Each structure stands twice: as C-alpha cells, then as structure tokens.
Amino acid sequence: MKPADDGPGPALRTERFTALREDGLADQRLEGWFDAMKFGFHEGRADPADVVQYAESYAADARILTAVYDDAERPGVWDPAIPVATYATMVNTVNTGGTLLPAHLVTTVTVRPTHRRRGLLRRLITEDLHRAAEDGLALAALVASEATIYGRFGFGAAAFARRVHVDVRERFALRPQAAAAAGTVEVTDPEALAVLAPEIFARFHARTPGSVGRQFSYAQMVSGRWQQHKPEPDRTLRAALCYGDGGSADGYVCYRFAGWDSSPRTVKVVDLVAATPEAYLGLWRYLGSIDLVERIDWPLAPVEDPLPWALQDPRGYEVRHEEDALWLRVLDPAAALQARSYAADGSVTLEIIDPLGLAAGRWRLTAGGGSAAVEPLAPGAAVDLVLGADVLGSLYLGGTSARTLAAAGRLAGEPEAVQRLDRLMARPVRPYCITHF
Numbered sequence: 001m002k003p004a005d006d007g008p009g010p011a012l013r014t015e016r017f018t019a020l021r022e023d024g025l026a027d028q029r030l031e032g033w034f035d036a037m038k039f040g041f042h043e044g045r046a047d048p049a050d051v052v053q054y055a056e057s058y059a060a061d062a063r064i065l066t067a068v069y070d071d072a073e074r075p076g077v078w079d080p081a082i083p084v085a086t087y088a089t090m091v092n093t094v095n096t097g098g099t100l101l102p103a104h105l106v107t108t109v110t111v112r113p114t115h116r117r118r119g120l121l122r123r124l125i126t127e128d129l130h131r132a133a134e135d136g137l138a139l140a141a142l143v144a145s146e147a148t149i150y151g152r153f154g155f156g157a158a159a160f161a162r163r164v165h166v167d168v169r170e171r172f173a174l175r176p177q178a179a180a181a182a183g184t185v186e187v188t189d190p191e192a193l194a195v196l197a198p199e200i201f202a203r204f205h206a207r208t209p210g211s212v213g214r215q216f217s218y219a220q221m222v223s224g225r226w227q228q229h230k231p232e233p234d235r236t237l238r239a240a241l242c243y244g245d246g247g248s249a250d251g252y253v254c255y256r257f258a259g260w261d262s263s264p265r266t267v268k269v270v271d272l273v274a275a276t277p278e279a280y281l282g283l284w285r286y287l288g289s290i291d292l293v294e295r296i297d298w299p300l301a302p303v304e305d306p307l308p309w310a311l312q313d314p315r316g317y318e319v320r321h322e323e324d325a326l327w328l329r330v331l332d333p334a335a336a337l338q339a340r341s342y343a344a345d346g347s348v349t350l351e352i353i354d355p356l357g358l359a360a361g362r363w364r365l366t367a368g369g370g371s372a373a374v375e376p377l378a379p380g381a382a383v384d385l386v387l388g389a390d391v392l393g394s395l396y397l398g399g400t401s402a403r404t405l406a407a408a409g410r411l412a413g414e415p416e417a418v419q420r421l422d423r424l425m426a427r428p429v430r431p432y433c434i435t436h437f
C-alpha cells in the first residue's frame, strides 16, 4: 500500500501496509513498526531475527498495519524508519449472543511520548473507523490499556472479567455433586495444544456471548512454542486437558509456577478454556490438586463464575478485582442490533449521539420471536431514549443494564422506556471475553 496521506504536522507521513509483501517476504517496514510498538508498551527492543515469524503470524491474521513517520531531520534522532505512532487492525468474530459477527478489531495503538496529545490517535482512529464502516463492518472492538481513552471515540466497556485467587491448600474441595460432574483430566505436553487449543476454543467461542475469535499467536503461546514477547520455546509452561464422557478433549489449562519464592506459593494460569461446564469443573479439580502450591492466580475468571458455588468452602475463592475485558463500538446500529438475539417482544425508539457520525441518528428497534428489526426514523422524530454511541456499546452484549446506565446519567428517558429496553436486551448470562488482542 502507498503512503495514505500526510499527518497533522508538516513532516509526518502515514503508511498502511501488510506484514508480508506480495512476494512472500516480510515488509521492510515491519521491523521498525515492531520497535515502535514495543517502545510504546515498554518492552525490550525487537530482535530482527523474530520479524519473519511475526510477519507470518500477522499475515495469518490478515492484519493491516499503520505507521506514522516523522521525517524531520535532526542529528542523532532515533532511526526515522521507526514510526512515531503504530496502529493495527484485523477482522475476527464476536459472539453477539445471536451470531458470530465479523468485527473490526483495533490493536497495538502507540504514540511516542514526544508526539502525544497532538491528535495523532484521534486522526488514525477516526479515519480507520470510517473505513471499517465503509467496508460493511457493523462492530469495532478493542482491549483498552486505560479506561479513559476510547469512550470519546464511541467505544463502551462491554464485557468484564475478574482476577481471582483461589486457595488450594487443604480447604480446596469440590462439593460432591460438582466432583461427580467434573470431567477427567490428564497432563499433556503443551505442544498438543497447538492443534487442540484452537478446536476447544472454537467450541467455547460458539457458546459464549462476548467471546472474540483468537489471533494466530494464541495457539503458539498456549502450546509453549512461543513466549509472550518472543517467538522462542517457553519451557516453563505446563498444561492439562480435560476429557468428556465420550473421550473428547473438552477443555485445557496451561499455567506456570510462579517460583519457590512466591508467597503463598502460586501457580499462574496462562489460559483456561472449557467448552463444557464439566470440563471447567474438571480443570479446577486438577488445579486444586497440584501439590506444593497454595494459590491459583487467574486474571480472566468470569464475572458469574460457577466455581465458588461448586466449592465446599467458597471463601477460599477471592475476587481481587474486576475489570473491563472488551470494549465495543457500534459502526452500523441497524446491522449490529439485528445481529443479536432478544429476550422479549416489544419496541423502543432510540436517538444515538455519535460525535464521529457513524451511528448517529434515530432508530426504532422492534423485537419479536427472539430477533429484531431496526429501522431509521426521521431526524426530528420523537424518541423514548437518548444515549451516546459508547453507551450503546456497553448495552450491546447485555453486560450492563440500561437501568444502571440511566442511574449513572448516561442514558436519558422515562423509567418505563428504560425498563422496556432492559426487557428486550436482557441476557441470561453476562458476556465473557478471554481473548486479549
């Protein structure tokens, strides 16, 4: 791809490219792009030897990379081939609780400290979201480094997860009914997960509203082929598989010991994916049976976790904190709202305020028989509720209720209309996302 356009400063130049060129070789801009991205996230410098593997992984994801270069000439300045801003996107599916909807995933956004707060991110994301909408994508998604950045661009926190510490000393035991239901676990060579993890995840993804499809590197990391920040084998990783009655692999966990100096002695879960409730219980029974360990630390437990209800002593399950795991941005309200399911029949009219213009307008949502039709209304039409695009993102998966958002002053309308919207959008389970992208 050719340079897209000039940046806001006179010497800024923006380029979009893919990781692999048409001839199959890594794009020569990728190494600098990695260096900039790693600088932005406070990681060590990129090793040029790694770039080929990352290029193949990014190509498998069909990522589009954006780089902003500062061409101003100053003696001794860091290599001008290293961009001052990075940005990347790829398409993967979000389980909307109705379908697996292709969504525009935004990732690896960095702006160099010397160039921050000049509107670089604003320009990149505004142009990019318009392009994604023109490409016909109804939803954009990201995982946010800070909760204060993306609301202004129409993203709302849509799914949450908990960091939990589970005490696995003698007090850890499943209740008899849970123990009877739990699947059988066997230790595995993590390498087996290179093939099995994507299969198990696909089943989890299909049954879990809020889940986002995973990028190529996940299978590399959970199988120990790659370390988190380097495409080299990770020999500290351990793994176990859980089997269903018919012998199918229904869940896996990979984890590492935090070291003999950890106090209490801790195992950190790297990834835990269960395609069935029985596999979830089986994996936890296994984690609770690892000797010489006192605590399991897992940062991505579901908000509605069956585990404490399955434990003899639920006070051994400690919630350390709860945090947004997924942010959503509706690009096309009609397409997005028609792509989810509805709990009740009825109708509500909405005005969506969107400074970026993408979702702005007035809409009637009419739900019936589990699905909905969404039609645009005339600009001056009376509406029941007024909300921002970011609020729509938070409501979309049912992770937060309209009642809560109205109480926070984020949604305006009569209480009866707020209740009506909640009745339509209600979900039996909270959305859950264990994909970090």
Ligand SMILES: CC(=O)SCCNC(=O)CCNC(=O)[C@H](O)C(C)(C)COP(=O)(O)OP(=O)(O)OC[C@H]1O[C@@H](n2cnc3c(N)ncnc32)[C@H](O)[C@@H]1OP(=O)(O)O
Binding pocket: 040, 041, 106, 107, 108, 109, 110, 111, 112, 115, 116, 117, 118, 119, 120, 121, 122, 123, 142, 143, 144, 145, 146, 148, 149, 152
């Ligand atoms: C999906 C992801 O990749 S999440 C990772 C995001 N990246 C990081 O956290 C890495 C470290 N931070 C950075 O690289 C940069 O500070 C960025 C990317 C967060 C922001 O880039 P900038 O170019 O400085 O943002 P820009 O100048 O376009 O600011 C746009 C608006 O966002 C606001 N803003 C930007 N960053 C922040 C922040 N961290 N907290 C609060 N507000 C912010 C600005 O004040 C501005 O507000 P306004 O236009 O409404 O007045």
